[in-house]
Amino acid sequence: MIEVSELTVRFGGVTSLDGMSVRFEAGTCGLIGPNGAGKTTFFNVLSGFVRPAEGHVRAFDEDLLSMAHFRRARWGLRRTFQTEQAIESLSVYDNVALVHEHSKLGRANRRGEVLDAIEFVGLRDVAYVKVGTLGVGSRRLVEVARAVVGKPRLVLLDEPAAGLPDAETAHLGELIRRIPEHSEALTILVDHDMSLVSSCCPVTAVLDFGKMIASGPTADVLRNEQVVRAYLGAEEFQ
Amino acid sequence: MSTAELQSATPLATPPSAPRRVERADLVRTMVIAVLLVFVLIGLPQMLSVYYIDSMTQVAIYSVVALGLGVLVGRVGLISLGQAAVLAIGAWVAARLLFATSLPYEVVLLASGVITMVLGTLVGLPALRMRGLYLALITLMLAGAITVALASLNFPNGGHGFSGYNGTFVHIPSLRRPGIATTDPAYFRYSVIVAALMFLLVLAHVRTRPGRAWAAIRQSEPAALAAGINTTLYKLWAFALASFITGVAGGVLAGAVRYLYSIDFQTQDSITLLAVVLMGGAYSIWGAIVAGLLLQLLPAILNNAGVSPDWLIILFGIGVLQVLTTAPRGIVDQLPRDISRLGRRLGGLTRRSAASHGEAP
Amino acid sequence: MSGALVLRDLVVSRGGRDVVRNVSVEIAPGEVTALLGPNGAGKSSMVLAVGGVLPLKGGSVMLGERELARRRPEHIRRAGVAIVPEGRRLLPGLTVEDNLRVATYALSNQDAAAGRARALELFPELDKRLGTQARALSGGEQQMVVLAQALVSAPRFVIIDELSLGLAPVVVQRLIPTIRTVAESGVGVLLIEQFASVALGLANRAYVMEGGRVQYSGSAQELQDNPDLLHSAYLLRGLGDGGSAGPTDRVPAGG
């Protein structure tokens, strides 16, 4: 459970988040909104890269914002980046192990859990290959594996399917749907591919100009007039 | 680096059993290194003239310095143009302690390592806020400042006071060496052992948790933070490690040269140091040894051949340009590929000839 | 304006491997042409090579009578061929305003001002961001800037790699008629797009690339009507082998 209240972020004259309040309960939740609405900024606040001007975030009854940024991963917060950031000079295994060894998890079962995550995203065959030699699709999967290894509590996915063709998006969607059962984490998915969002997320929240304009069951949200006007555009989705 | 690395990567068809193989290769590699080390320790001093033994001692010392810079540049992505100044600090501390105390040499080495580590980390502390070009330039500035300060302060020569320098000496005493290594071959062995220990120390870092953390930091700090890495800590750690081993190298250097002068630690040396580290290969442990050879053995050979040292500088300049434009991973990356190609060809030959021998009745 | 942009038998090599092999594509003026294909098919490499950024190993790029292959990027741009490379490659340290100004470098001051105005009309979202450094923009805003850079500078041909990357649906919808208008004004457009429906909806002709080769070429309508065609082209390569890491040396059937 994560509860965001009155979150405001300003960059100079730009207000990227403007009193954002929302509550994500469990499972996989969608977060959508027009370009520049503040979705990535919201993720950056959660991971500690951006310090909000105002507001609070409580996650599983802890004050997330008072935590040092690198501690949040230890606490169980994981994310992927809009521009993929897998570490090229390390193997897939080391990429994932890296996250594991900086979490609170013991080392006893490290190898097993790391391989488990790699298996989960379907990269077992290339587990010892350097990431630098992999293609875009696989790199995104490496990021997903890093996000689910061990026992994450909160997984943030920032446009993981951008630039992936339909078939691979479908594969990715399947993975995202299985994250809650794999690791019991609360997952927040940002993407502009509505078919991916509606197939993965039972609930969705919509951000516009830094404010929440709608939230609830995905199907309802996507029919919301305001959302259609601000984000989806007139004709799409029926 | 990203493009270069991609380009150098051949399309892989790595079999799933890779890890097992890697372990066997590791074992072989360890054995090879052990044999090499034994040869260097026992065989080499017998074969070389004193002239080359001394320059090999320097190679051992400067390999460690290059290794430290290699950790910063190659592993963490922090360019430092001030490592010669750090070496100078290490040597200064060691010299001061050697004159002032009668501590065992090993203790002096450790102390100069630790004190240099503290100072180096202090330098690293503000530098942590910046990276890339700014870090390179600020370290260049700091190195320049340290050079000027050392020129005014002077290296200890057995005098009293904080600086341990007495300008009026018409007789400058030499620095002592460890009791077990007073002769040149013995001191060479001593240096190699210390260097080997420093290499092991770095290896122990690179192969494990800090190594992976550094790789993450090098590529993208936000990604590293998101992976739970305390980037400040690990960057300081890298500075501390590099300064420590450079400080120890400074201590070994003090005993090797026995007289220290600030002219031997110029701002320019930091630049040539970076040049050879890049030429050798900042990403690899072996690169450090190549850098040491380039920096100390090559000049000795050229000097002995009567070639002007100016050529060496020109050579380093060309080397830097060559490496940066065509082989960003340094000589150690290129050479083995050439050698392994050669080896494969030779291997093919011997196998063929062995086969033909076997066939002979 | 007459004459198509004809790419013939292009070969592009990356990392010592041919990633585009004998690809021929024709981009007609006044039309939208779609280029589809899975990850690693070689689409982006082809775009970069046409734009003069990557070296062409073989083939020709003819603009009417003019050979553009192996010319420098600025020549190709000045000849009227604008490319939008993949990955939102803008000028990160410059403001949005300056990014647009550079894109109209070759135009007269008047045309440049008009171009800038058109860009803001197309992407009103950028209006408030004009003074912001491009690297601080959101992903979608960056995509808008690179599209604007190509569209405002009066090209004769535009090649857009990943049109809708990171754009909100509402923006994509706004773009579709724009692209159509641009094409109707006589510009030849080549679209690379992961949302096949978007691309095929716009395009007259379509090509499908896989493993560095063109596996299909024909009318966009036909592809849209027979999704199986598209899938069969895509699926030649089997799924889940980890994207583009798989060996592509096998010569696929057909082509």
Add this chain to the structure above:
Amino acid sequence: MHALLVMALSLPSWQDEQPFLVTGLALGGVYALSGVGMIVLYRTTGVLNLSFGAAGAFGALIAWQLINHSGMNQWLAYLVCILFAGVVTLAYGMVFGRRLAGRDAVVKTTATLGLTLILLGAMDLLWTSNGGASRAITLPTDSHGFMIGQVQVTTTDVIALAVGIAITIITTAFLRFSKLGTAMRAMANDREITATLGVPVRRVEAAAWFGCGVVAGIAGILLADLVALDATTLTFLVISSLAAALIARLSSIWITFAAAIVVGVVDATLTPITSLTNYRDMTPFVLAAAALLVLNRKRVLSLARQEF
């Protein structure tokens, strides 16, 4: 506290400081010249040209050779010097600058150290300081001058400061009012993309490299006169200008100018303060380090991939 008091008491009077101010201003002018030259190139190509000093020194030594051993007219020889520095820098830019264009700024800058080493080695090879022989370039303007109060000011001093001011004004105007200025900054960001946008990058960068080299040549001659005609000295004197450029965060030309003047003046005016005089050469380092640390207080996280 006590040390401060002692220092304060031994501070020289304004009267005593005046001549130091003059030399400081002249040197500061040349540092500004060099600093601005480097910044223009940096803003165009992303290369901080550390071979700047070496190219100027090489040119100055050639001029010396021509004047003293070939009997060439000295103005012609200075022209040769300027052209040489321009051409060497241009050649480097065309061969290596271009091949490294897509790499990280720190790589591009490190590569210029390669050129620096080559030039330095070649200079020592060609003009060894054999037996401590010394060389000098003496501009005719050295013997002209005037007095301000008690202080002798030579025309060379005036020229040095004037050239520094002139280049500052000219480049500022150029970068601000011409669209070439924007194109130059765009190139430093991403040369490839700038080219695909239709900017004639080769011509623009050739102009920048050559211009930088020419400025290096001018600075080389002035510094050879004001400081010394010595390869190593002139090569590493670039650090003072570099400090000024750094204080300006490698972007503002006016701040570079101001910082260069400050570096020159502080360095010179510390001379008569006995307790600090031997440490005064630390001025550029200290000022730049302090400025960088203060200016970089705000942490910036960037997702950009770094080389090395």
Add this chain to the structure above:
Amino acid sequence: GSSSKSSSKSSSSASSSAAGSASSSGAASTNTAACGSKAGAPATGSPINIGTIDTHQPGTDFTDGPNMITAYFNCVNANGGVHGHPLKLFVQLDQTQPSQVAAAAKQLIQSDHVVAIDGVFDLLECTIDQSFWKQLGIYEMDAGIAPECWSTPNSAPVNMGPRYSSDGAVQYALNSVHASKIVFVQSNVPGTGYIAGGPAALAKAAHVPITELTENVPITDASSVAVNLVDAAGANGSVVLNFTPPEALVILQAVQKLGLEDRVKSWGCSTPCDTDFLAKALGPKWNHKLFVNAEAVDADDHNGPEIQLYKAILAKYGSSVAGGIGSFSQFGFLLAKFLVQALDTVKGPYTMKSVNAAIVGIKGYHSEQLCDPWTYGKLALHIPNNSDYTVTPDNGKMITAQGCTQISAADPQIAQYRSVAKAHGVNLG
């Protein structure tokens, strides 16, 4: 043990050039014939190996010294050698790295089997190798800079060195100019701190205040330095510089540019300033304003038989002496001449022992170029060149301002040397 690797470094190619000169005849060969015992007869015996270590690094090149010795040896070898034995010089160059200097010494002894060390022109060598030479019983002859060149039993230099030359310049300012204050300034290059001790002692003995300053080199703001020196000395004071020629020139030119020459009573300089180049570079305003201590005669002004021989050897064999006529090659000539003279006295085989016995036995060797005869001797310290003269610029040339004068024994080192030398029976002028 050392390998049997043959070193192909810059040893003199004695035999080949000897053969070359034998066939050529004419005026030059009769001029140079004086260097050997048998004019025109090439030496064919087993060579006598001599070693030297010299600084050669970017910015500092002392190789004119050893190159001149090689030229002299070639001349000797072409004219009968030393009792028929040719001389061979093994040169080790160093880049001011202590370890390199130490290694070079061992290389010379162990690989090159030299029997004597002659002609060391080095920044560090005396300091670093002293104990090694002592251990082996080698008496080196050098032209040094490091303090140990003058203060140890196993080294004797032909030059006077920075300290005693500075003494000379200060002495002139005190005794001849009657300066009421001395400002002594030198570089703060490490290991040169001991130099200031001499001038300080001299000034103290004369009850004249002295200010000692150091400057970072290279000097980047000579104008500031110049102003500072003038301010420090005052109208009745003298400024004495101890720098290498480039640095001294830079300061003096700045003085000239700012018109400060006359703001002090006189300017002084240690030996390195004694070049016509400097006289030329400075204008006529400096005539009898700048007084330079000169360690050896100006070869351009003198034309005795020794100077003639020096010039002839330089012309015929000295193509590698880049600087031509100059103090480096003059000292090289002296070091070679004294060595050959000493070797001539050796009876029997040329071993390390016999040769070094001859060297240390050198006593009262005359030279036109020095004020006093030169003596080695088993002494605790050696300052055999301790009496010299002063020159001053005169319209682009250096002319003599004061003839041979003994350096004052107010410098305790000089006093100590004179007392041990006297005990040894050396006649000091």
